[in-house]
Amino acid sequence: MPGSPKLPRVPIPGPRALPVLGESGNSFRFFSKPVTSLLALHQRHGDIAAITGGSPAMVCAFGAEHNRAVLGDDSTFLSHGEPPFPLPEDSALGRMLRENMMSKNGQDHRRLRRMLMPAFQRARILAYRDDIVDVTEASLRRVVPGGVVDASRVMLDLMLGVIMRCLFGVDVSAGGDPLGPLSIALLEGFLSPANLILPYDVPGTPYRKLLRDANRLEERLLALIEERRATHDGRDMFSALIHAHDEDGSRLSDVELVAQSILVYIAAYETTAQSLSWTLLLLALHPEILYDLEDEVDAMLHGEAPTAEQAASMPLLDAVIKESARILPATPICSFRLVGEQATLGKYTLPKGSRILLSPLVTHRMGDVFPEPTRFLPERWSRITPTPFEYLPFGAGPRMCIGHAFANLAMRLILPMALQRFRFALRPNTEISLQLKGISGAPKNGLPMDVTTRRAPRPGNTRRPKPKGEIRALVDLS
Numbered sequence: 511m512p513g514s515p516k517l518p519r520v521p522i523p524g525p526r527a528l529p530v531l532g533e534s535g536n537s538f539r540f541f542s543k544p545v546t547s548l549l550a551l552h553q554r555h556g557d558i559a560a561i562t563g564g565s566p567a568m569v570c571a572f573g574a575e576h577n578r579a580v581l582g583d584d585s586t587f588l589s590h591g592e593p594p595f596p597l598p599e600d601s602a603l604g605r606m607l608r609e610n611m612m613s614k615n616g617q618d619h620r621r622l623r624r625m626l627m628p629a630f631q632r633a634r635i636l637a638y639r640d641d642i643v644d645v646t647e648a649s650l651r652r653v654v655p656g657g658v659v660d661a662s663r664v665m666l667d668l669m670l671g672v673i674m675r676c677l678f679g680v681d682v683s684a685g686g687d688p689l690g691p692l693s694i695a696l697l698e699g700f701l702s703p704a705n706l707i708l709p710y711d712v713p714g715t716p717y718r719k720l721l722r723d724a725n726r727l728e729e730r731l732l733a734l735i736e737e738r739r740a741t742h743d744g745r746d747m748f749s750a751l752i753h754a755h756d757e758d759g760s761r762l763s764d765v766e767l768v769a770q771s772i773l774v775y776i777a778a779y780e781t782t783a784q785s786l787s788w789t790l791l792l793l794a795l796h797p798e799i800l801y802d803l804e805d806e807v808d809a810m811l812h813g814e815a816p817t818a819e820q821a822a823s824m825p826l827l828d829a830v831i832k833e834s835a836r837i838l839p840a841t842p843i844c845s846f847r848l849v850g851e852q853a854t855l856g857k858y859t860l861p862k863g864s865r866i867l868l869s870p871l872v873t874h875r876m877g878d879v880f881p882e883p884t885r886f887l888p889e890r891w892s893r894i895t896p897t898p899f900e901y902l903p904f905g906a907g908p909r910m911c912i913g914h915a916f917a918n919l920a921m922r923l924i925l926p927m928a929l930q931r932f933r934f935a936l937r938p939n940t941e942i943s944l945q946l947k948g949i950s951g952a953p954k955n956g957l958p959m960d961v962t963t964r965r966a967p968r969p970g971n972t973r974r975p976k977p978k979g980e981i982r983a984l985v986d987l988s
């Protein structure tokens with residue numbers, strides 16, 4: 511890894527360092543095609559493999575046993591909160607990146623997690639049903655049937671509205687609150703390769719813009735904290751965090767509130783939107799399952815939006831969402847960890863400073879737990895009960911996704927609502943490949959799909975469309 515301290519060599523198998531470019535070249539090659547690289551690394555080198563053979567700078571560990579060892583021990587395998595670029599000491603961007611829960615370890619992480627937890631409890635999450643349904647209805651009204659839409663864009667716009675409403679209690683649909691565009695600008699800045707290459711605070715650079723966007727976002731959130739403290743009536747997650755207190759009565763500081771709310775937005779938005787997009791794609795690739803799901807949704811809902819109870823009572827919907835998260839998890843790489851003290855992983859001793867990467871995408875394809883792993887088979891979920899380390903779309907252990915109940919509710923409300931109104935069909939020969947955006951796996955060129963209204967009855971023809979690109983290696987479409 512560029513800029514990493516030199517680590518002693520460990521005999522972990524992996525590809526040789528590229529000529530001239532060395533380990534940095536291997537890293538670049540790996541992350542430019544992360545999914546293909548992960549699958550190839552596992553196939554060629556086994557359950558513990560290094561991006562550069564012999565180097566513990568980036569070690570990939572696959573399968574339940576290693577997931578348990580790493581995710582279960584958060585005092586040895588630390589969350590790897592290194593910012594991707596240098597941060598000015600006294601800056602909004604620095605405060606957001608350094609003070610959020612994902613950048614913390616040990617007591618600091620546990621304290622923040624304890625403070626956030628009540629806002630994410632299932633009972634509280636179910637109360638967001640009406641907000642999610644309202645925003646979804648408004649968002650789906652903007653989809654014009656009869657043409658081609660980028661289904662992934664539709665889901666991103668929809669989820670932005672949902673998150674802004676449930677997290678901050680604001681409506682961003684009419685461009686009303688600057689929180690929407692500011693949050694998007696911040697996320698784009700985080701993910702922009704330009705900021706990795708040129709992190710200089712000089713006029714005209716994207717890095718300067720990122721610093722300025724972070725300042726404006728912080729200002730808006732500090733004003734919102736004042737408003738919410740004054741009114742005491744917010745039902746949103748932000749209000750819950752403002753009023754949260756620890757066992758000793760202490761509360762989150764303003765800096766902590768801003769940092770946690772930005773983390774929640776970033777962790778929730780793309781991941782949930784991409785999960786929905788991948789599910790729409792998988793259904794379009796398996797029309798026979800799509801039509802069965804439409805039948806289940808129609809029989810349960812008769813054209814109405816689901817209640818929270820109905821959302822949890824559709825067996826095929828549940829199986830489709832689980833299987834989609836197995837075969838195309840929204841976070842193909844779920845967890846980066848830094849070895850805090852010399853540690854053992856499998857048969858290797860890893861020096862302090864080694865980095866580990868875990869992948870649900872690969873673990874979910876291990877044939878002993880998931881037979882015929884490349885086939886999209888929702889019905890398998892009536893036969894299997896994998897352990898939390900075998901099936902981990904939301905991670906596992908003490909840092910497991912705090913928002914999984916929210917994501918599960920949102921997906922089980924939004925998907926039936928979309929399927930009641932529209933049929934999304936993939937055009938033949940569409941190229942579907944993946945890229946990493948932060949920790950989310952996103953379709954590289956979007957998901958262009960024909961969208962029609964659902965007036966037409968179930969077609970007799972269930973021929974599967976044949977896309978091009980990486981998807982063919984990931985999903986068996988025979």
Ligand code: HEM
Pocket residue numbers: 589611612623773774777778779781782785840841844845846903904905906908909910911912913914916917
């Ligand atoms: C389908 C959607 C989602 C997926 C696939 C997902 C996935 C994950 C994963 C894999 C982790 C663990 C990362 C690690 O081990 O380092 C994580 C953590 C986290 N997620 Fe999610 N997530 C989703 C939705 C959400 C939502 C909706 C929220 C909030 C409303 C959220 C908030 C968080 C937070 C705050 C953490 C950090 C937890 C900690 O450090 O203790 N996520 N998520």
